[in-house]
Structures are given as C-alpha cells and as structure tokens.
Amino acid sequence: MNLIYLDREEGRLDELADRLEGLVESGESHxxxxxxxxxxxxxxxxxxxxxxxxxxxxxxxVVPEKPRVQR
Structure with missing residues (x-):
C-alpha cells in the first residue's frame, strides 16, 4: 500500500493506473x-x-458480496 501512495504522490499516475489495472485483471495480488x-x-x-x-x-x-473499502 505504501508504494501505491508513494507513486501517487510522486506523480507516477499513468504507471500506477496501468499497474493497478493489471493486478485487478490478473488476480495476482496480496x-x-x-x-x-x-x-x-x-x-x-x-x-x-x-x-x-x-x-x-x-x-x-452493485457487487455486495465483495468486501468494501471505506474512505
């Protein structure tokens, strides 16, 4: 999680979005x-x-069975 925040704060937004999309699609994340x-x-x-x-x-x-993240 800290790397996500660090990338976002350092302005690597495009790279971060691509990486997050890849992790969602692959299902290979902790x-x-x-x-x-x-x-x-x-x-x-x-x-x-x-x-x-x-x-x-x-x-x-719309996907209630998934755990939610609160802001």
Missing amino acids: LPEAVLLFELAETLERLGRGEEARRIRRFEE
Whole structure:
C-alpha cells in the first residue's frame, strides 16, 4: 500500500493506473480486489478520468458480496 501512495504522490499516475489495472485483471495480488479497485478509482480521478473512476465506484456498489473499502 505504501508504494501505491508513494507513486501517487510522486506523480507516477499513468504507471500506477496501468499497474493497478493489471493486478485487478490478473488476480495476482496480496491485496483484496476491493482495495485495488478503490486505489484505481482514486488514481483515475487524479488523472482527470472521472467517468472511469465513477464506473469503478458504481461497480463496487452493485457487487455486495465483495468486501468494501471505506474512505
């Protein structure tokens, strides 16, 4: 998690978004998918890709069996 925050704060947003998308798709992360999706939405928002971020957040709302991440 600290690397996600560090990358975001250092402005490596495009790279971070690509990496998070890859982790979600592969399922090969020690972090829960809900956490990855939350962080991806936050990163996309900072990139100015608000519509994509909103779609991810809506997906999290409609899939109730997934653990949720609270802000």
